[in-house]
Amino acid sequence: MPKLAHPLTDVQPRTAKPKDKPYKLTDGGGLYLLINADGAKYWRMDYRHGSARRTLAFGKYPEVSLADARAKRMAARKLLDQGIDPGQDKKDRERLKSEAAANTFEKLAREWHTNKLASWRESTAKDTMRRLEIDIFPEIGSMPIATITPQQMIAALRKIESRGAQEVAHRIKATCARVFSYAIQSGIADRNPAADLKDVLKPAKAGHFAAITADELPAFLAAMDKNDARLFKPTRIALRLMMLLFVRTSELIETPWAEIDLANGEWIIPWQRMKRGKLTVNPDETNHHVCLSKQALALLNELHTLTGGGKYLFPNQRDHKKPMSNGAILMALKRMGYQNRMTGHGFRALAMSTIKERLGYRHEVVDRQLAHAHKDKVESAYDRAKFLAERKVMMQDWANFIDGIASGNVVAGNFGRKAA
Structure with missing residues (x-):
């Protein structure tokens, strides 16, 4: 008989x-010191x-007490009763723990970000990663994503x-929720601690992009002239074109020269570059006619020499293989003293209100020039074609209006007119 262990x-x-x-x-049951x-x-x-004899390591005494060792033996015996090799189970658990530790929030966020690059504009990709690097990675970036709590x-x-x-x-919360969702779909996490945080944050302040009013135009144009020497010349031209043409910032700074016909004074933005054209569902496939005034065309000719x-x-x-940064316009406005008072989008708001109120043009005409979304795509294409002649006149009137203010001859009243 085998000797019994006491x-x-x-x-x-x-x-x-x-x-x-x-x-x-x-100690019995296979356990020993x-x-x-x-x-x-x-x-x-x-x-x-099975037929194999194996050994489990439970740790060093006295860090692992006798009672602790016996508890580990009991857990191992339960696994053996279920037909599970406790040694292999320990290796599997250590591997999963190691993988979990390696799958940090930052690692998964960068993987998710890389997967999204093909569907994002460069500026969106850059801004998204910048916000994560500034606000989130220092806080939870090094944590295993599966362990992060609400x-x-x-x-x-x-x-x-x-x-x-x-x-x-609020924007960062939404971004983090997408990263957690990516981790769940990848089999790395099983919960999304950012998805249900609807009431813990203060409501985002509703509001519009900062924009000056028509009454502030004289001072703004004077500040623009005063700061010309401090601005990179293309940036100075970009500001003036934003004022004259009020296209979206990205539509201007990402423009290739191939779109500009200087000889005929035309600029047509392909629908693929327009905001509505980039929609993944039902994109608006209407090209946008910018309608260049004489002043805008002169600036483009000057820019072409540079x-x-x-x-x-x-x-x-x-x-030079990349376009100007979105921040260049905001930095120029900051140097002029208009930080938080004017934005790239603010030129659009300024033009919309001033052209209607001071120049007397109908909302529909200005709206088409702004390339705003139209509920009916067929009607949208028709309206843009229908208003094109009137928009050309309107854009020249707008440029003349700005010149009048800059020269001290402030033009007021309704001098909008329809094209013949």
Whole structure:
């Protein structure tokens, strides 16, 4: 008969002394304490799985007590009763733990961001990553994504709120929710701690893009002239074209020279570059006629002498293969003293209100020039064609109106007119 092992007492592991060779103190059920010649003591468990004899390591004594070792033995025996190899189970759990630790929020966020690049504009991709790098990665970026709690997510978002950036906090929350969703779909996480945070953030302040009024135009134009020497010349021209043409900022700074017909004074933006043309569902496939005034055409001719040899009207100063940054317009406005008072989009709001109120043009005509969305696509294409002649006259009147203000001859009243 096999010799029965007597359970160990608490005193035996504590008082066991090293010998010339390693030896064991057995506790039964395969568990024993291995005492090495150097005095180090380790808990081990021998077991059989199938035809194989194997050994489990439970840790070092006294960090792992006798009671702890017995609990580990019991857990291993339960696995054996279920036909599971406890050694392999331990390896699998350690592998999953290692993978979870490697799958941090930042790692998954960058993977998600890379997957989205093909469907995003460059500026969107850059802004999204910049916000994550500034506001989120320092807070939860190094954490395994599967372990992040709603409380940790809330703490990161409220830190953004604390500086008064409610709108940014809401946008970041939505971005983080998409990253968690990506992790869930990838089998790495099983919950989305950002998805249901609807009431924990302060409401984002509703409002419009900052824009000056028509009454502020004289001072604004004077500030523009005063700061000409401080601005990079293409940036100065970009500001004036934003004023004259009131296209969207991206539509201007991302324009290739191939779209501009200087000889005939035409600029037609392909529908693929327009905001509504970039929709993934039912994009608006109507090209946009910008309608160039004489003043705008003169600026484009001047600009051509500076950048006409490259691809873009406004190349990036560091890399001419890329267009100017969106921030260049905002930085120019900041230098003029109009930070938080005027934006690139503000030129559109200024033109819409002033052309209607001071020049007397109908809303529909200005709206078509702004390339706003139309509910009926067929009617939209018809309206844009129908109003084209009137829009050409309107854009020249607008340029003349601005020139009149700049020269001190402020034009008021209704001098809008329909094209013959």
